[in-house]
Amino acid sequence: MTHALGYSMYSESSLDRSDALVKQHALLVKRIAHHLMARLPSSVQVDDLIQAGMIGLLEASRKYEPSKGASFETYAGIRIRGSMMDEIRKGDWVPRSVHKNSRRIAEAIKAVEDRVGRDARDQEVADELGIDIAEYYACLQDSASGKLFSFEEVTDNSEGLIEHVGEAVSSPFEGLQEDAFRQGLADAIAGLPERERLVLSLYYDEELNLKEIGQVLSVSESRVSQIHSQAAMRLRSRLSDWF
Numbered sequence: 001m002t003h004a005l006g007y008s009m010y011s012e013s014s015l016d017r018s019d020a021l022v023k024q025h026a027l028l029v030k031r032i033a034h035h036l037m038a039r040l041p042s043s044v045q046v047d048d049l050i051q052a053g054m055i056g057l058l059e060a061s062r063k064y065e066p067s068k069g070a071s072f073e074t075y076a077g078i079r080i081r082g083s084m085m086d087e088i089r090k091g092d093w094v095p096r097s098v099h100k101n102s103r104r105i106a107e108a109i110k111a112v113e114d115r116v117g118r119d120a121r122d123q124e125v126a127d128e129l130g131i132d133i134a135e136y137y138a139c140l141q142d143s144a145s146g147k148l149f150s151f152e153e154v155t156d157n158s159e160g161l162i163e164h165v166g167e168a169v170s171s172p173f174e175g176l177q178e179d180a181f182r183q184g185l186a187d188a189i190a191g192l193p194e195r196e197r198l199v200l201s202l203y204y205d206e207e208l209n210l211k212e213i214g215q216v217l218s219v220s221e222s223r224v225s226q227i228h229s230q231a232a233m234r235l236r237s238r239l240s241d242w243f
Contacts, residue, residue, distance in 0.1 A: 021061040022054075025076055029053035031207075032080050038209045049084045056083030102143045102233060104129060105136075109230075110237035119193050120234075140226040143233070188238045196231035199224060 033049035060079035064072050108128040112120035120128075126136035189197065195217070202208045202216060210221045210228075217224065 018061040021072060022057055025057060028076060029057055029080055035207055036084060048087060052083045052087035053080040056080040101139050105139060106233045106237040109234050137226055140229045141222060143229050184239060188235050192231055192234060196227055199227045200231055203228060
């Protein structure tokens with residue numbers, strides 16, 4: 001009887017804490033949803049993102065462990081974005097041709113960089129693809145929204161990828177795999193060209209929109225989108241062994 005009463009009191013306390021966290025961070029869901037909407041087609045509804053994000057927030061409030069070290073806002077942000085991306089992937093809103101072109105660009109970047117031993121320049125990638133620079137930029141623009149989520153899958157949702165790697169190679173060294181992936185990701189980001197690193201930092205860390213980033217860099221909004229897309233595909237090419 002004592003055990004049952006203790007469990008009931010503990011459960012109620014946990015639920016109260018969960019409810020408080022959800023209420024306190026509801027605006028975080030809206031902020032993330034509107035931030036992502038800046039890169040999505042009009043067919044995606046912000047209300048759908050918010051609804052999915054609230055589910056992520058609720059899951060975060062129930063699973064959060066302060067002893068792990070990360071703040072709740074950081075932990076919840078990962079869960080919220082993950083839930084939103086799951087919702088978008090269900091709709092398969094990125095055309096197959098965009099996925100194909102994105103893979104081709106990532107492969108071309110890798111081929112050039114393996115050959116020259118440095119960051120691939122735009123014109124070099126275009127030459128590798130057998131297209132002119134204008135067409136290359138058009139492909140980057142088309143791929144921009146799709147690669148937003150490919151990048152976030154590697155960064156904000158890296159936990160899921162690490163779990164997938166762990167399933168593929170089940171061993172006592174899974175913790176080392178996780179550490180190795182995170183270090184590999186950090187190295188890949190640090191090794192990006194300066195402008196690409198800056199765009200990713202302003203977008204993901206400072207949460208500026210594309211127009212605001214363009215003002216910082218004195219370039220057009222579409223150019224920022226191209227830089228972001230190229231950075232994401234460069235990361236994809238450099239982390240290809242993990243996929």
